[in-house]
Amino acid sequence: MTETINAGTAGTWQLGDLTVNRMGYGAMRLAISGDGRLDRDQAIAVLRRAVELGVNHIDTAAFYFSPLRSANELISTALNPYPDDLVITTKVGPGRALDGSFLPEATPEQLRLQVEENIGQLGRDHLDVVNLRIGSTLDRGAGSLADRFGALAELRQEGLIRxxxxxxxxxxxxxEAQAIAPVVCVQNQYGLTVRREDDDFVRLCADQKVAFVPFFAIASGAEDETVTAIARDHGVSPAQVRLAWTLHQGLNVLAIPGTGSVEHLEENIAAASLRLSEAELARLDGVNGHEPGRGE
Ligand SMILES: NC(=O)c1ccc[n+]([C@@H]2O[C@H](COP(=O)([O-])OP(=O)(O)OC[C@H]3O[C@@H](n4cnc5c(N)ncnc54)[C@H](OP(=O)(O)O)[C@@H]3O)[C@@H](O)[C@H]2O)c1
Incomplete structure (x- = not known):
């Protein structure tokens, strides 16, 4: 697959007026990877290689930091001055203490500070896309987001957020959010073998021209015979099959795989050109007893 390594081979999607390749990159692991000791030069090399390979959608957050690393600082160091077409998506909501623990949901005033923090760290005058994160990685948020989303909508009106x-x-x-201001993307944990209850949500987003941006598309998956067999048939890795499956869930689905390895990065971007047949998609949908199209 090496001859076609380009993030653009899976096509593009509009985040509002911003065009992104559907295969992107998630920067969390650069700062929070294992023991947090990923080599700094390697992290910078991964980011630069991502852009070389056509990635123009990078997901990050000011709260992606460890005692030794900040994802935003690495992005700024590696890529600023930024390519014109690069879209950096950040997220705000929870804060993180220096010991890494998450702080309670931010107040509207704290959200403004978080937006300003991201702007400062990335060295930009505004943010392209900002996600309000209301739940945790494990749990969908409960209750109303109106106050917090309304606060971000005001910052959008002020021009701090596009x-x-x-x-x-x-x-x-x-x-609830769409009634306050336009939403261009939803970012939830979702993958071949995780959170398939969001199948219908993916389609609902597609109907509204909202991107669905799953995280843990690779990391959530335990090794599975069907995935491995299909990978073998294509001469690719199971991670590539999981990413390709993700991109086959709808044109509005954007991938943001994270890695601290240039080799894995190249594999992941190569998966943008991996086409799965209907028969293979049906086999994959049967993985872990999932019934195709169930969508509870
Ligand atoms: N909104 C939220 O609440 C939320 C929560 C979590 C994450 N996110 C976003 O989602 C992005 C993706 O999440 P993620 O990075 O945790 O999960 P992921 O992309 O599903 O998986 C990353 C893990 O898989 C490994 N990996 C990556 N490519 C591989 C390959 N080709 N072969 C084998 N292993 C591979 C990585 O290790 P190596 O480094 O060794 O490759 C890492 O351990 C994050 O960067 C972040 O931007 C959002």
Whole structure:
């Protein structure tokens, strides 16, 4: 697959007026990877290689930091001055203490500070896309997001944010947010073998021209015979099959695989050109007893 390594081979999607390749990159692991000791030069090399290979959508957050690393600082060091077409998506909501623990949901005033923090760290005068993260990685948020999303909508009006998204949410949150300001993306945990209850949500987002941006598309998956067999048939890795499956879930689905390895990065971007047949997709949908199209 090496001859076609380009993030553009899976096509593009509009985040509002911003065009992104559907295969992107998630920067969290650069700062929070294992013991947090990923080599700094390697992290910078991964980011630069991502852009070389056509990645123009990078997901990050000011709270992606460890005692030794900040994802935003690495992005700025590696890529600023930024390519014109690069879209950097950040997220705000929870804060993180220096010991890494998450702080309670931010107040509207704290959200403004978080937006300003991201702007400062990335060295920009505004943010392209900001997700309001209301739940945790494990749990979808509960309750209303109106106050917090309304606060971000005001920052959008002020020009500090171009487009808004929401993260760790359900369809009820999308409806609530859309009534306040346009939503360009939903970012939830979702993958071949995780959170398939969001199948219908992916389609609902597609109907509203909202991007669905799953995280842990690779990391959530335990090794599985069907995935491995299909990978073998294509001469690719199971991670590539999981990413390709993700991109086959709808044109509005954007991938943001994270890695601290240039080799894995190249594999992941190569998966943008991996086409799975209907028969293979049906086999994959049967993995772990999932019934195709169930969508509870
Ligand atoms: N909104 C939210 O609440 C939220 C929560 C979590 C994450 N996110 C976003 O989602 C992005 C993706 O999440 P993620 O990075 O945790 O999960 P991921 O992309 O599903 O998986 C990353 C893990 O898989 C490994 N990996 C990557 N490519 C591989 C390959 N080709 N072969 C084998 N292993 C591979 C990585 O290790 P190596 O480094 O060794 O490759 C890492 O351990 C994050 O960067 C972040 O931007 C958002």
């Amino acid at each position: 487009h808004l998204g929401i993260s760790n949410v359900g369809p009820e949150h999308l409806a």
